[in-house]
Amino acid sequence: MKKILILISVIVVLCVGVFLGMNQKTQTEVLNDGNLKSNTEETQTATSTSLTLAGSWMWQNSTTQIGGTISPPNPNKFVINFTEEGRLSSTTDCNNIAGSFIKNEEVISIGQLVSTEMACEGDILEAKYAEQLSLASSYSIKDNVLTIILVKDAGKMNFIRQ
Numbered sequence: 001m002k003k004i005l006i007l008i009s010v011i012v013v014l015c016v017g018v019f020l021g022m023n024q025k026t027q028t029e030v031l032n033d034g035n036l037k038s039n040t041e042e043t044q045t046a047t048s049t050s051l052t053l054a055g056s057w058m059w060q061n062s063t064t065q066i067g068g069t070i071s072p073p074n075p076n077k078f079v080i081n082f083t084e085e086g087r088l089s090s091t092t093d094c095n096n097i098a099g100s101f102i103k104n105e106e107v108i109s110i111g112q113l114v115s116t117e118m119a120c121e122g123d124i125l126e127a128k129y130a131e132q133l134s135l136a137s138s139y140s141i142k143d144n145v146l147t148i149i150l151v152k153d154a155g156k157m158n159f160i161r162q
Contacts, residue, residue: 055081
């Protein structure tokens with residue numbers, strides 16, 4: 001009976017050690033004096049900061065279904081901010097817009113957007129920008145570039161992280 005309890009204790013200690021060490025990578029190197037040096041570092045998960053939607057993104061361009069490209073003359077006027085709580089806000093070349101979004105992995109749905117109502121003159125891209133955002137169906141992030149794919153192959157929007 002005593003041997004069984006010792007065996008169970010050893011198994012429990014080993015399991016706890018394995019569980020605690022699952023997220024760690026240990027590197028051991030031999031130093032010049034013959035001693036061992038252990039360097040433990042936490043492993044990174046797939047949800048690193050560079051892959052998250054949350055944060056600010058500047059609109060670079062959009063491609064349309066028929067192969068056209070829309071590029072804002074002043075991209076710094078079109079900065080969208082996504083929060084972890086599912087809210088978005090954006091500046092444009094005239095008004096500010098805001099709304100909510102839902103995402104599940106790479107699928108995204110942007111709800112109805114509201115806008116300030118300033119009078120705007122000249123070639124304003126705000127309406128096209130807001131229309132395209134409302135057509136979002138999925139997204140991907142690679143090398144700090146956010147690509148929002150629009151429904152029914154209507155095109156895509158490209159943003160860079162700020």
